[in-house]
Amino acid sequence: MKKKSHPLTVAQNPEEGTPILALKELVARLHRDQNKIQDLLSSLGFALRSFNNLNQFLELTPLMASRVADAEGGALILLKNNGQIRLEQVHCQNGYACHSIRQGIEKVTKEISIFKGDGSSFSLDEEIKKYLPPEVQIFSTPILVKNDERGRLYVFSSAPDYLWNQTRKKLVQLVADQTSVAIANHELTEELRKKERQDRELEIASEIQYHLLPGKCPDIKGVELAAVCKTANRIGGDYYDFIPTNYDQLRQKGVNNHVPWSLVIGDVMGKGVPAGLIMTMTRGMLRAEILNRHSPAKILEHLNRVMYADLENSHRFVTLFYSEYDPLTKMLSYSNAAHNPPLLWRYQSNAIEKLDTWGMLVGLEPDSEYEDSSVQLEEGDTVLYYTDGLTDAVNQHGDRFDEDNLYNAFKWACLHFETAQLILDYLLESVHNFIGSENHYSDDITLVVLKLKKTIVP
Secondary structure, eight states: OOOOOOOOGGSSSSHHHHHHHHHHHHHHHHHHHHHHHHHHHHHHHHHHOOSSOOHHHHHHHHHHHHHHHHHHHEEEEEEEETEEEEEEEEEEOSSTTTTHHHHHHHHHHOOOOOTTTTTTHHHHHHHHHHSSSOOEEEEEEEEEEEEEEEEEEEEEOTTTTTOOOHHHHHHHHHHHHHHHHHHHHHHHHHHHHHHHHHHHHHHHHHHHHHHSSOOSOOTTTTTEEEEEESSSSSSSOOOEEEEEHHHHHHHSOOOOGGGGGEEEEEEEESOHHHHHHEEHHHHHEHHHHTTTOOOHHHHHHHHHHHHHHEEEEEETEEEEEEEEEETTTTEEEEEEOOOOOOEEETHHHHHHHHOOOOOOOOOTTTOOOOOOOOEOOOOOEEEEOOOOOTTTOOTTOBBBBBHHHOOOHHHHHHHHSSHHHHHHHHHHHHHHHOTTTOOOSSSEEEEEEEEEEEOOOE
């Protein structure tokens, strides 16, 4: 009997073994191609993680695209924000068509200065094809960043049997996606650096503004002072100041606490950096104007004339209450430029008065006039200067702290506390409790408390 052959011995037949060997070779080649592609994509991922310079990564993109697609070369064209196009990088293998391809793409990108985003990426492809040798095939895929086309990645081949199949298309798209990630990461890094610079500049501006406000309250005979300025943002538009009306007399020893002092509070319309700049300008001009020794109304009138043009150009206004206190006569002279009138609590009668005069906002009209007024203060009397951030503070229900709450809190504090600082602390605590611990101030808040000391009878 003839012995049967084992199935594996079929390959020993030369005629029957050829298809199997071919199949094995095909599988091996596919395996090698797969490993090659994986290595290329792994290298691209490593570059994406490691390169700090976007240009270094973009140099690899056309090379990687041509390798994974088995093409002769690749090109990367980026679209600028202003609509212009730029040839970023070209890669092609040595060959008779390489020079022509590079020249053609460079010529197109130079001639087309504006890229129109309404589907014109296809017209860009067509323009490039016009400048390429007829035997060169070119294929492209978009580079999308946040659904916005920011460029196109091209591969080209002069092989007549080259196929732009689904696999190659997906691989090139994968390289384009990695490029999109690199561009997005670069832009995000630049934004973060810009924000860090801005934050540092704001921090410096905040420090400067903080040092422009009085570091401490002056020592005025018979008076206690307390002041605070809380900004809603890093830079605020509130302003308060204590300014000696006679610097020469202030330098003389023994009479320092007898010098009349200007007490001023103001508020620039708006918040943030623009308001802070106006506040700084107001401070400098007011301090210079006080040296002329005019009345409070004249000082506001002159200040308005000087600042009007700048305020009009910036579309800003300033409310300002200017006062001068004479410790020898206990007289408070003042004029108001549409600021919240300070409150005067009378020790003897337990009554509250408003200190107000007529007058327009600084910067509203070039020839605004202001009114002078004065009040005689007595021992135990207390004056509260404040900005509208205090009364406009809003709680979680949308209710304002308003003037009534301020009157009640101020009167209670004056009755129960002996020092200006304790009165100020109580008012801040009242507003904080009103808006709630989880809420923040929506506007700058500034308070100045002036309290006349009571004579201690032995």
